[in-house]
Amino acid sequence: MSDSAEEVVEELDSLGHLTGVEVEEEDLGGPVDGPDFIQTPFDPELIDVVTRNTTVDLMLSRVRTRRVDLQPDFQRRAGIWRNQAKSRLIESLLLRIPLPTFYAAEDDDEVWAMVDGIQRLTTIVEFVEPDAIDAEPLRLRNLEYLGEEYDNASFAELPPRLQTRLRETELIVHLIRRGTPDEVKFNIFARINTGGLPLSRQELRHALIPGEGRSILKEWADSEAFKSTTGYSVRSDRMADREMILRFLAFRLADPFTYADDDFDAFLRSSMRSLNKLRKARVDELWEEFERAMNGAYEIFGNYAFRKVERRGGTRRLPINKALFESVSVNLAMLTEEEISVLTRRRRRVERKFLDLMSDVDFQAAISQGTGDPAKVRFRFEAIKEIFTSAVA
Template sequence: MDYTSKTRSLQSLVKDMNKGTINLSHKLQRPEGQWNRKQKSDLIDSLLRHYPINPTYAIVEEDGTLSVIDGVQRLSTIRDYIENIFALSKDMNGIIINGEEKNLSGLKFDKLDEDVKSEILNAELQIYRMTDCTETDIRELFRRQNAGKPLSNKLLRVVHESDEFSEVVYSLANHPFMDKLMSPTQRKNGTDRDIIIQAMMLISSNQEQEFTSFRTKDIDTYVTDYADQYLGRADTLKEAMDRFDESFDEIKIPVTSIPQILYSGYRIIKDKKSFTKLVDKVADFCINYDSNSEYKQFVQNGTGSKENVRGRFEYWRAIVKTLQ
C-alpha cells in the first residue's frame, strides 16, 4: 500500500462530494447521520478555533474517485452545514474571528456574516489518499483506526467478511424495502446489516448444518467460515425483497421476525409458489401479532438464542409449506 497526504479546503471538498468524486458510502463505513447536533456543532466550532481535526482516510478508486473509509461523519457534517441542512447548537460560545467576537448560537450557514462564512469555506482538512492497497490492507487499516472507538459488534463485524459478502450485505441492506422496515436508529447502529446476515443464515440452513443462533459469536462464525459458500442465493433473496417492496406501501414488522419473513420470501421464489398468498400471510401476521401467543413465546428473553430463533424459523417454514 502507498499513500499521499494533502490538505483540502472545505469548499473544494463539498464541491467534490456533490460531484460524486468523493464517495461517502464505502461498505466498511458507518452511514451518515451518526452525530447529534452537539457533535456537529463541536466540529464547526473546532474548525473556526483552528483546533486539530483528525485526518480523513480515503482509497483512490480506479476511476479516480476517493472512497472514504474514515471521516464520513466529519465530511457529511461539513457538507450539510454549508448547505443549510442544520443549525448550530444554541449553547455555542462566542468565537473571535478577525479580532471580533461572533455569536453563532443557533445559526445556519446562510445566516453567518461573510467573515465567518469565508473562515469556514477556507478551513482545511488533511486527507490521506491510499493507493495500491489490497482488500486486506483496507480492512486492517479500518480495524486499527477503529480499535479504540466504541463501534458495536454489528458494525465491527465487517472486518470478518470477505469483500464479496460485504458487497452483498451492503447492497441488500440498502434495498428500498429495508427503508420500510428500519428506523433511522436501526440504520445507524448496524441493525440493517445484521438483518441481512441473519436472513442469509436462515437461507443457508439445511439438514447438515443449521445457522439458527443469532448470538454474536455464532453470527461471526457464520460470516467467517460459511457465508461465502452461499453467496449464490443472494439474488433470489433480492428478488423476494423486490416483490415485498412492490406489495407493501408501508409495513411494520417486529425486527426479531424480519429475517424469518425474508427467508420465507426466498423460499416462495425458489419453490415457485404464490408470492401473493405469502404477502397475505405476512399482512395477517402483522395485524394479529399482539395476540399471537403461539409465536410470541419465541420473542421473549434471549431472542437471539438458538431455541427462540429456531422456533420463529419453524413457524414460518410451516407457513411456506402450506402455500401453493
C-alpha cells in the same frame, strides 16, 4: 483479564445494550483475548495507503459530484450528533483548531467511502453546502467563544473572511487505495476504529461494500415481517438488524450444511457482494422465503422466536440470538407452507424438542461462542433441521 480484554467486554456490553441483540465476541473484531481478526497472512506490500492533504472546498466538490460516499443512513443514524456538538465543531474550524484525521477507502470508480470522520464531514457539509446532501441548513448554537457575535448564524451570514477561512481549512485524509485486499482493508479500519463507539462489523461492511445489497438489507430490516417476529426489539442504530438479514441471505445463497469457510466475516462480505449481483426475480424469490420463515417462526415460537430459553417454565425473555435467528429462519425457509402448517399444529412438540436442545452443552456453545466456526455452523443447522424434520414426520 487484561485491561484491553476488559475494554472489549465493555464495548460488547455497550453494543448489546444499543442493539437489543445478544452480542457475540466476534462483533467487535474477534474474541476477547485477541481483537485482531485476520485469519491468514497477507503480503504487506499489498497495503496501499496514501495521505491526501485537501481542503474543505475540495471535499465539498467531491461530495457535490458524488465522489465521496457519505452514506446518510450509516453510523448510528444522522441524529448521533446534536446541534451543539455540530456547532462546536464549526467553531473549532473558525478558531483554526485542526480536526482529527479522516480515513476513507477508494473503490474501483475512485469514489471515497468515508469510514472514520463521517459525522465531522457531514456536519461541515450541512453548514457550508447543505444542498449537496439534501440536508437542512445548520445554524450555530451555544458557541463557547464566538456565541455573542455568531449565535444562530448560518454560513451565509458569516463575514466573507470567515467563509473563506472555512472553505480553505485543510483536512488530512488517510486513503486506502483500491487494490488493497479486502481482509487487509477491513483490518486496518478495525485497528484505527478506536474513538467513541467503535464501528460494528456490519457498519464496516456497509461502508466498504456499496451497491444494491445495502438497499435490500435496509428494506428487509424495516419490513413488518422482520420487526413483528423479533418483537420490535432489534434496534437499527448499529445495523444489527441488517447483519441478521445478511446472515439469513448468506446461508440461503450457500449451503449451511456443508459450510467450511474458516473466515466467517469474509464469508459475510462475499455474500454482501453477491447480493449486489442478484437479479430482481431472485431477490423476490428470496423475499418470499424470508417472509414465510418469519411468519412461521412467530406461529411456532411466538414471542420467544430466535431467543434462548433458560429452562422449562421460564418467563424471562432473553435477547435475540443471531446464530439461532439464522439457523431457525433458514431451515424454515427451506420448508413448504404445508410443512410449516404441520409444525404450527405440532408446536408443543417442537417446543419440547427445542427445550431439550437448549440443555445441550454443545449446542449452547454453537450459538454462543465462536459462532462462525464451520463445525459449529453445521452443528446448529443440523440440530434445528432435526427438530423440524422429526416434528413434520
